[in-house]
Amino acid sequence: MSIDAVKRIGVVGSGAMGTQIAAVCALAGYPVKVQDIATESLERARQVLTEQLEKRVQKGKLSREQVDGAWSRLSWTTDLGEAVRDADYVIEAIVEKLDAKRELFARLDELAPAHAILATNSSTIVSSKIADATRRPENVCNMHFFNPVLVMELVEVVMNPQTSEDTADTAVELCRRIGKTPILLKKEISGFVANRLLMALFKEAMYLYEQGIADFKDIDLAATKALNHPMGPFTLMDFTGLDVNYYVMQQQYAETGDPAMKPPEILREKFERGEFGRKSGKGFYTYE
Ligand SMILES: NC(=O)c1ccc[n+]([C@@H]2O[C@H](COP(=O)([O-])OP(=O)(O)OC[C@H]3O[C@@H](n4cnc5c(N)ncnc54)[C@H](O)[C@@H]3O)[C@@H](O)[C@H]2O)c1
Known part of the structure; x- marks a missing residue:
């Protein structure tokens, strides 16, 4: 048609x-x-x-x-x-x-x-x-x-x-x-394109932080001041909810079995502590 x-x-x-x-x-x-x-x-x-x-x-x-x-x-x-x-x-x-x-x-x-x-x-x-x-x-x-x-x-x-x-x-x-x-x-893939790009950015940001390469606030600054992103990845994850991001990564991991898709340890810890970001008052940042 x-x-x-x-x-x-x-x-x-x-x-x-x-x-x-x-x-x-x-x-x-x-x-x-x-x-x-x-x-x-x-x-x-x-x-x-x-x-x-x-x-x-x-x-x-x-x-x-x-x-x-x-x-x-x-x-x-x-x-x-x-x-x-x-x-x-x-x-x-x-x-x-x-x-x-x-x-x-x-x-x-x-x-x-x-x-x-x-x-x-x-x-x-x-x-x-x-x-x-x-x-x-x-x-x-x-x-x-x-x-x-x-x-x-x-x-x-x-x-x-x-x-x-x-x-x-x-x-x-x-x-x-x-x-x-x-x-x-033209082909199906879990997460489609935009959210996969976002998840890749989130994972790399968390990797750099977990490795002690830089503080999460500085990683956010790299995204906003060098890449011109409107928000840094940690600010954005807190905004969309760490629980939501955890579930999405968990699902991609379950669907693919690819260890690279596994939610990073830091995200799992925050999820288990109920630190979901803005909505719970604490995520990577702390909110009033
Ligand atoms: N919210 C988002 O950010 C977002 C973004 C992209 C895609 N989506 C997708 O869009 C869809 C809807 O999400 P939403 O956020 O609007 O959900 P929502 O919960 O706000 O609305 C869902 C609506 O569907 C109705 N409903 C449930 N079963 C029905 C049925 N059998 N027949 C007719 N109506 C029925 C409910 O009464 C409700 O009004 C989901 O598949 C979601 O994955 C959501």
Whole structure:
């Protein structure tokens, strides 16, 4: 299916990601139906999105007309059939559980038109683990957005071994049409590209610190003052949560068995002490 055949979009899951994915698609001119199993989640989504879009109008990032136009193209429902019956493209952003995603994709396969592309926004599950729950694995791919979707430009489109070139081309082109910058991964890999680069940086930073080469504050300075990164790796790890980083590395290690992927000792110690970073008041740095 070519990008021009994509007229309507369905988004499943109205959490942090699904809501903003729906918003960027609606802002780009697509009619979007958002489905969630929980009525409260749909209500919260509308409330939170109202505030987020209002802020962007105040900052001059969006005009009032753009925002009003987007709202007129957005609709919300708990009925999955209603959301995807006439969708040419469905983006899934539900809870990060393989079983739930497989069950959903099997239903999407029944309910969405046969030509529709079914994309998952999962941050860790590659689409080959989901595609075989459908009878259209060639129409299934990952479409990985970054949080917050209204602001972050990159989207990683990831092909599974059965994804057709046609599906990948359309997914990439859709990213462009909704104002994002796509990159295409022609093969699946755990963590995709951006987060792998980040994990490599985190691991090297922790290695240098553990070896006693430099203090973590100085390693942060090297990243900000020499490489022009907006934040040093230790500041960023504290910000995203040392528990989250520990789980991600643990999972990559479990999936690959590669000792180089094992979470560094310093990270394991902090995790076990409950020093999760900003959210717990202490990580590498100490917070008020
Ligand atoms: N949060 C992030 O930073 C981030 C970044 C990139 C990708 N992702 C991925 O996006 C997906 C969603 O993440 P999130 O942070 O928006 O989660 P979230 O918890 O904020 O929202 C998930 C929503 O899905 C709904 N839901 C659960 N099961 C459902 C089902 N069977 N059908 C319909 N709705 C269902 C829940 O009611 C909830 O509203 C996950 O796969 C996650 O890995 C998250």
